[in-house]
Amino acid sequence: MLSTLQSVLITVLIAVGCFFLTVGTIGLLRFPNVYNRMHATSKPTTLGTAAIFFAGFVHFGPGGAGLASLVGVFFLFLTVPTGAHMIARAAQRMGVPFMEGVTWPGETDEDRES
């Protein structure tokens, strides 16, 4: 049986999670470049899914599945940025071009032409 506070908290957390997931998907669809899209998806989807995991924690309480939800939040915060970074490195090594005027850190114009 959920108390009123728990119910309100679950509803708010689900709303926040859905908002962030929507923002991430709009960024994925609308941004012009792999690097921008990856930036747009990795942060909001982490936040959104973490909020929904916290809703699970509030629903199931501190033991059992609630603990698994907290582990899920921790895991997401570790792995999603790592995965995004690896995709970005892969795209740069494949030679996917940057947007105009954007350079790799420490790279000059002569390096780009060669």
Add this chain to the structure above:
Amino acid sequence: MVTEGVDPEFVVLAVRAGLVVVSALCILCAYRAIAGPTVPDRVVAIDTIVTNVVAIAVLFALQTGRSLFVTGALVLAIIGFITTVSVAKFVTEGDIIE
């Protein structure tokens, strides 16, 4: 133990609305996975889909009151991470385990 039908009305409604929204977002991400001009685009889109499915699994656990689906969500998150890392390595090095 959470039994069915004791949650207040608006929580049930919120969970159901969340399921609909996140499922629609999965379909929208599928557009980028199909149309994306380069391979990393597709990998990013599929990674986003996996994260959305994790959220769907947690919402389903909330809807049914079965805690098993939270564990399922964790397993899905792990599979998504391993997929992303292995595809990124395969694209650059042509080999996953060297």
